[in-house]
Amino acid sequence: MRVILIKINTMGLIGLFIALLSLHAGLCFAGSYTDSAHGSATYGVKRSSLSEYARGNCGHCHLQHGSLGDSLAGPFPFALFAENFNTIAETAPYNDSDNDNICFLCHGPSSLQQGGITNYDYSKTFGGDSTSNVSSILEVFNLKKSNLSASYHNLKDIYDFALTQNWPFFKEKSNPCVACHNPHLAKLIRINQTNPAAYTAVSLPIVKNIGNSQENHETLWGDGPGETMNDFYPNHYQAPLYYGSQNTYEPGGTSDYKGTKLPDYATFCTACHNSSNVIYSSELGRTLRKIDWYTIGGDTVNTDPLPDKHGKNSATVKVNLREPYENTLLGINIDFVTSCTDCHEPHGSPRPFLLRTVVNGKIIPSFNIDDNSLGYFCMACHKDDKALGRATQENVWEYVHHYDEDAPYPKKHGDQGRCGWCHGQHNRPIACIKCHQHGMKDTWAPDTEESGRICF
Amino acid sequence: MCGNAKKIGFVLMLTLLLIWPLQKGSFAKIPAGIPCSSCHTMHYSQNGGVLEEWGKHGPYKALVINDCIGCHTGNNDGTNFTPYVTSTSPPNYGETGTEGNTLAGGSFYWVSIGEEKKGHNVVPFPPDSRFGNTPPGGPGLTSQLTCAGTTGCHGDRNKEGDFEALLGAHHADDSTIDGQTVGTSYRFLKGILGYEDSDWEYQPDASHHNQYKGTDRSSEAQVNTTTISYLCAECHGFFHSGDGISGQSTGWGSPWLRHPTDYDMSNTASGSEYRAYPGNYAAPRSTGINPYSVIAPLGSEDVSAPKTNILFQGQDAIVTCISCHRAHGSPYNAILRWDYYGWPQTTTKNGCNACHTNKD
Numbered sequence: 001m002r003v004i005l006i007k008i009n010t011m012g013l014i015g016l017f018i019a020l021l022s023l024h025a026g027l028c029f030a031g032s033y034t035d036s037a038h039g040s041a042t043y044g045v046k047r048s049s050l051s052e053y054a055r056g057n058c059g060h061c062h063l064q065h066g067s068l069g070d071s072l073a074g075p076f077p078f079a080l081f082a083e084n085f086n087t088i089a090e091t092a093p094y095n096d097s098d099n100d101n102i103c104f105l106c107h108g109p110s111s112l113q114q115g116g117i118t119n120y121d122y123s124k125t126f127g128g129d130s131t132s133n134v135s136s137i138l139e140v141f142n143l144k145k146s147n148l149s150a151s152y153h154n155l156k157d158i159y160d161f162a163l164t165q166n167w168p169f170f171k172e173k174s175n176p177c178v179a180c181h182n183p184h185l186a187k188l189i190r191i192n193q194t195n196p197a198a199y200t201a202v203s204l205p206i207v208k209n210i211g212n213s214q215e216n217h218e219t220l221w222g223d224g225p226g227e228t229m230n231d232f233y234p235n236h237y238q239a240p241l242y243y244g245s246q247n248t249y250e251p252g253g254t255s256d257y258k259g260t261k262l263p264d265y266a267t268f269c270t271a272c273h274n275s276s277n278v279i280y281s282s283e284l285g286r287t288l289r290k291i292d293w294y295t296i297g298g299d300t301v302n303t304d305p306l307p308d309k310h311g312k313n314s315a316t317v318k319v320n321l322r323e324p325y326e327n328t329l330l331g332i333n334i335d336f337v338t339s340c341t342d343c344h345e346p347h348g349s350p351r352p353f354l355l356r357t358v359v360n361g362k363i364i365p366s367f368n369i370d371d372n373s374l375g376y377f378c379m380a381c382h383k384d385d386k387a388l389g390r391a392t393q394e395n396v397w398e399y400v401h402h403y404d405e406d407a408p409y410p411k412k413h414g415d416q417g418r419c420g421w422c423h424g425q426h427n428r429p430i431a432c433i434k435c436h437q438h439g440m441k442d443t444w445a446p447d448t449e450e451s452g453r454i455c456f
Numbered sequence: 457m458c459g460n461a462k463k464i465g466f467v468l469m470l471t472l473l474l475i476w477p478l479q480k481g482s483f484a485k486i487p488a489g490i491p492c493s494s495c496h497t498m499h500y501s502q503n504g505g506v507l508e509e510w511g512k513h514g515p516y517k518a519l520v521i522n523d524c525i526g527c528h529t530g531n532n533d534g535t536n537f538t539p540y541v542t543s544t545s546p547p548n549y550g551e552t553g554t555e556g557n558t559l560a561g562g563s564f565y566w567v568s569i570g571e572e573k574k575g576h577n578v579v580p581f582p583p584d585s586r587f588g589n590t591p592p593g594g595p596g597l598t599s600q601l602t603c604a605g606t607t608g609c610h611g612d613r614n615k616e617g618d619f620e621a622l623l624g625a626h627h628a629d630d631s632t633i634d635g636q637t638v639g640t641s642y643r644f645l646k647g648i649l650g651y652e653d654s655d656w657e658y659q660p661d662a663s664h665h666n667q668y669k670g671t672d673r674s675s676e677a678q679v680n681t682t683t684i685s686y687l688c689a690e691c692h693g694f695f696h697s698g699d700g701i702s703g704q705s706t707g708w709g710s711p712w713l714r715h716p717t718d719y720d721m722s723n724t725a726s727g728s729e730y731r732a733y734p735g736n737y738a739a740p741r742s743t744g745i746n747p748y749s750v751i752a753p754l755g756s757e758d759v760s761a762p763k764t765n766i767l768f769q770g771q772d773a774i775v776t777c778i779s780c781h782r783a784h785g786s787p788y789n790a791i792l793r794w795d796y797y798g799w800p801q802t803t804t805k806n807g808c809n810a811c812h813t814n815k816d
Contacts, residue, residue, distance in 0.1 A: 033815035034800045041801040052789065054801035058808065058815070064780075065593060065695045066714040075713035077703035168725065173703050173711045184815055218729075218814065 032220070037188040037201070045106070046114045061102075061183075077173035085175040090156045091282060092348075093142040101155065103177050108138035119190055122345050123358040126193050126251035128243025131357040132350050140348040149366070151355075152348030154283055161272065161279050167205050169217045179205050179272075180346075185220050194252030195261045197222045202263065206271045222263025229259030232266045233312050233337040238328045240342050240381070241361030249324065250342070257329055262339060266293050266311070269340040275305050275439075289438045293337075299453045305439030306454045310338045313454065317406040320383040322360070343377075351377075372397075372429035378436070397429075408442070408451035421446050485626045485639070487537050495626075497521050517619035524603040524618050525564070525580060532557045532658055539656040541784050542568055549787050551805045552751045552794050554740075560657035560666050562782030562791065575785025578603055593694035609687065609783070610644045633759075635682055642669065642684070649682040651759045660750040662742035667762045670755025670774030672720035675708045676701045684755060685717040688777040696777065715780075721754070721773040721811065733766055733773065735813035751793065752779050752810035780807065 033039035034056065044056030053059040066075025077084050082102045089100040096108040106113045119137045124130035134140045143150035158176035170179065177183075182203040192199035200222035207216045210226040221227055229237040239262065242253035249257045272279065275292040293311030295301055307313035314335035325336060344354045351357060352369040359380035367373035375384065375395040383400070385391035390399035402411040409422075419427050422445055434444040435455040442455050486495070500506065500515035511522030520527070530540035531547070542564035548556030549563065567575025570582070577584045583600045589607075590596040597607045604611030604621040611621025621638070628639020635647045642650035651667035653660065660666075671680035676699055680686060689696035696717050703711040709723065721730040734749035742748065746766040756763055757771035766773050781791045788795050792807075799806040809816040 039800065039815070044800075052797050054798050056800045057797065059797070064715040066700060067592065067694075075700045077711035077713060079712055079714055171711055172705075 033184045035187065036183075036185050038183055038186070040188065043188060047106075047112045048114045049112070084173055085155070085159065085177075087156060087159065091154065092152050093145045094138060094155070096138055101175060101177070103175060103183075104138040104141075108136050111136070121347070121349070121357075122341055123243075123356045125190055126196060126341070127240075127356065127358045128245070128250075128253055128361070129358050129363065131363060137347055140345070143348050143350050147350045149352055149368075150348065150350045151283065151352050153346065153354065154281065157280060157282055161277075162205070165205070167217065170205070180268075182217055182220075185218075187220065187223075192252075194254050196251050197228050197261045197263050199223075200263045202265075202268055204268060204271055208267070208271075221268055222265075227264050227267075229262045229264050229266065229337075229339045232264045232339075235330050236312070236332065236335060236337045237262075237339065238325050238330055238336055240359065241324055243358050243361050243363075245361055246323065257324060259339065262341075265339045265341045266337065270294075273340075275303075289440075291438045301454070306441060308438055308456050309454055310343075310456060312337055316453075318404075320388060320400060320404070322379075322381055322383055322387065324360075325381060369431075369433060371431050374432040375429075378432060408453055409445075409449060422449055485628065485630060485644075490537060495520055495527065517617070518623065520619075523580075525578075532559055532656075534655060534658045551803065552807065553782060553786060554657075554750045555659060557658070559655075560653070560660075560782075561784035562786040562793075564785045566787055567785050573789040573791075574787060575791060576609075576783070577601055578608075591691040593692035593696075593698075594690075595693075597691070604644075610646075611638050612646050613690075645684075645687050647681055648684060648687050649759055650684060651762055653762070657750065660739065662739040662748055662750075662764045663762055665739070665748065665750050665753065665762050667759045668753060668755040668776050668778060669757070669759045670720070670776050671718045671757060672722070672771050672774060673708060673718045678708075678718075680718065683718055683776070685777045688717075692777075715775075717775050717777050717779075718755075719775050720771060721775065722768045722770045729814040730773075730811050731768060732813040734810040735816055737807060737810040749807075749810045751805075752807035754779060775811070779811075 034041065037043070038045045038061070039056045041054065041056045045060035046055040047060045050060055061081060062079045063074065063081050064079060066079060068081070074081070076082060080102055082105060083099045084102050086098070086100045094100040094104060096104045096110055099105070105111070107117055107119060111117050118135050121130050121132050121134055121140050123132070132140065132143065134143065141152045144152065155176040158179050162170045162174070162176065162179045163172065180202050185203055186201040187199040189196045189199045189201040200220050202221050203217045203219060204215050204221045205217055207214060209215070210224065213224065215221060215224070215227070235258070237259040239249035239257050239259050242248045242250055245253060248254060251262050254261070270291060270293050273288065273291050275290050277290070279288045281288050290305040292303065292305050292307040295303060295307035296312050296314065297307065298314055298316040301307050301313070309315055319334055343356060343359060345356055346354070349355055349357065351364070351367070355377060357364055359377065362380050364377050364380060367376050372395065375397060379387070379395060384394060385396040385399040386394050388399055390403070401407055401409050422430060435442040438456055440455050441452065442450055496519045497510065498519060500510070506512065506514070509521070511526040513523070514521070516523060525542060528538060528541045529543060530536065530538065531543055532540050539559055541559070541561055547558050547563045547565055549558050550556040553562055564575045564578065564581065567577055567581050572582070572584050575581070577600070579600050579602045583589060588596070589600055599607050602608040602618055604618040606613055606616050608618065608621060611618070611625065613621065615621040622644060625639040625644050628637065630640050633640055633642055633649055633652065635641045635649050638644050638646045642648045642652060649669040653664055653666045657665055668684045669682055670685065671683050673680070676697070679697060685696050694700065695714055700713045701716060702708050703713045721733065724730045733746055733754070734752060737749045737751045738747040739750040742764065744765050746768065748754070748763050748766060754766060754772070755774040755776040757774070763772055780793060782793055785791055786793060789797050794805050794807040795803045796806060796808065
């Protein structure tokens with residue numbers, strides 16, 4: 001035993017020595033800036049007016065001395081060439097001419113970048129099409145200029161919220177875009193529609209341990225092991241269909257149906273939009289609904305907020321879903337999890353609540369958030385009565401709610417007078433969001449009618 | 457025996473006296489043993505003419521054989537006792553000026569051939585066509601930049617003229633660099649402190665290099681007149697001493713409005729990218745953690761000896777102007793030490809990454 005032990009120790013020492021040698025030989029401080037969209041020597045930053053600087057060079061964004069040549073404009077925080085973010089710009093529309101946000105000087109229709117930058121919205125880039133007709137980030141934030149129903153991720157709200165979080169990277173002079181993106185790391189995701197995980201543009205604002213590695217704002221999110229939607233809840237994420245297709249999926253229209261190339265946007269978005277953070281929306285004039293995307297337990301859970309069934313929580317009996325969910329290769333028929341990006345745009349949308357214009361491969365017609373026309377949105381994944389062969393018109397949900405085997409409000413003979421308790425005197429359809437919002441039960445319904453089910 | 461011993465002792469002492477000044481850390485700027493005629497001429501005439509190695513526009517003050525640029529033009533080879541700051545043929549700068557035949561200040565060669573962005577535009581080279589006599593970040597000079605004198609970097613700026621400003625400095629005892637006189641100031645930069653590498657950083661390595669004086673400032677207004685960055689700020693003020701350096705409403709730190717100098721990176725968070733200095737840019741023959749970089753050198757408050765490693769325990773990780781720039785000139789725009797403008801397209805060498813290690 002002793003001899004063997006000595007041998008092991010000797011072998012161990014030799015191994016350690018070799019390992020140390022290897023470590024020394026391989027010691028290389030390779031950052032990721034030159035792999036990023038901004039730092040690439042091939043397609044990185046290149047302001048048209050700065051011919052002397054190579055593409056990807058720091059000088060396109062940063063002026064080391066707060067001046068450029070004989071111009072002493074500025075100086076601006078982080079030695080940027082313009083104001084980082086103008087906190088006076090509390091709501092959209094944002095301006096590129098007034099330097100509301102330095103990012104928009106390049107990511108806008110009047111881009112300073114040589115050749116300009118085309119950024120379509122998520123629906124078009126990864127879903128295949130969109131009806132928003134925008135081609136830059138600034139335009140998508142400013143959709144409200146032409147469409148009162150439009151919504152956007154209010155940058156001042158993000159800024160205010162970020163400051164309360166004491167994230168080490170976010171300072172008083174920071175740009176709210178930085179809450180989601182690390183400009184020195186973010187990759188060129190827009191031209192890598194089929195594999196956005198490998199070319200992810202987001203970084204977590206919080207610290208998260210994945211195995212032995214730590215993810216934070218100094219790392220990219222989505223590109224490593226354990227960072228895709230499939231990893232969020234293995235074999236429970238069914239990717240939605242790609243626009244116009246019956247057998248290819250988001251992102252990018254490939255045969256990958258499990259989200260193995262989609263960044264784990266559930267984890268990413270819930271870094272802020274979670275069950276505890278209080279986030280004020282100046283657009284809505286209220287705090288946002290808290291979201292629990294993690295807790296399971298079906299309808300038996302009674303936490304605050306209630307865990308979403310679009311998250312890891314699940315319907316308890318059945319749900320009438322369209323393809324690709326109905327016959328998914330995942331081998332499940334309930335208990336799916338969705339990615340936030342399956343329904344929401346990250347920056348802005350012509351629809352309310354940043355809801356997408358193309359969902360599950362279908363263009364969604366305009367809808368109002370405060371009536372049942374929102375059902376057209378839900379129909380992208382959920383079967384309405386027509387899809388179930390129970391109605392001739394679209395966006396009718398009577399069978400689902402009252403007659404299906406798992407209907408929450410089963411109709412009985414002699415109930416006619418009871419309809420008005422929920423549907424009112426004229427027996428009108430009920431606006432979906434009365435019950436179907438993040439973390440909601442049907443507490444809107446009269447006490448006698450409440451099913452007690454979690455409705456989202 | 458006694459007489460022989462005395463003779464031997466005398467010879468030994470004489471030998472030591474002759475050799476000592478030639479060793480590293482020698483006392484006088486002009487080593488002993490160098491004939492006076494190497495630098496001086498009594499009559500600016502020899503055999504009725506001017507010698508080939510003399511300047512052609514004499515006679516010169518202080519009976520010297522040439523002006524500043526004239527004497528300091530040549531090719532460094534590591535043994536020359538005159539530091540050559542320019543040359544008549546392209547020097548071998550290499551990618552970072554640390555492996556060829558240029559010295560710590562770089563070379564005026566490029567500005568001498570009209571590439572005005574690549575050197576300080578000192579007389580006798582043409583003034584800068586864009587900035588004239590106004591150094592970026594500072595007020596205009598009364599006349600063109602000179603090596604020394606009222607509009608110069610070296611010598612006593614209260615005295616007009618290269619020779620007057622440097623008078624006696626080349627012969628001063630500089631065994632102690634105290635900044636009290638021109639001769640006892642770092643590289644004759646009056647008032648500035650630092651450790652002087654004996655061969656002016658000819659092919660420097662981890663233990664053979666200048667050690668630049670810096671200070672760990674705690675505010676924009678704080679001024680230490682002995683630092684190398686202060687010297688630069690005497691002309692390029694805004695870039696160092698203005699009130700537009702730190703973007704913090706109070707205090708001193710990020711977000712910076714301009715790149716900080718006389719800022720100690722020991723003040724950064726322990727896990728920050730700066731603590732990985734010098735990244736891929738360690739000096740030749742370096743060992744251990746955080747070795748010194750001769751490509752992107754850091755200053756220190758203690759300049760009694762060259763630092764081989766940066767300890768990040770305060771006062772030894774100080775960003776200076778010449779962490780990025782060469783004082784005299786380089787083959788690159790803005791007198792940068794490396795080809796910053798070309799990175800990352802035409803070069804992978806970017807000394808910025810010695811500190812910004814995550815951006816490599």
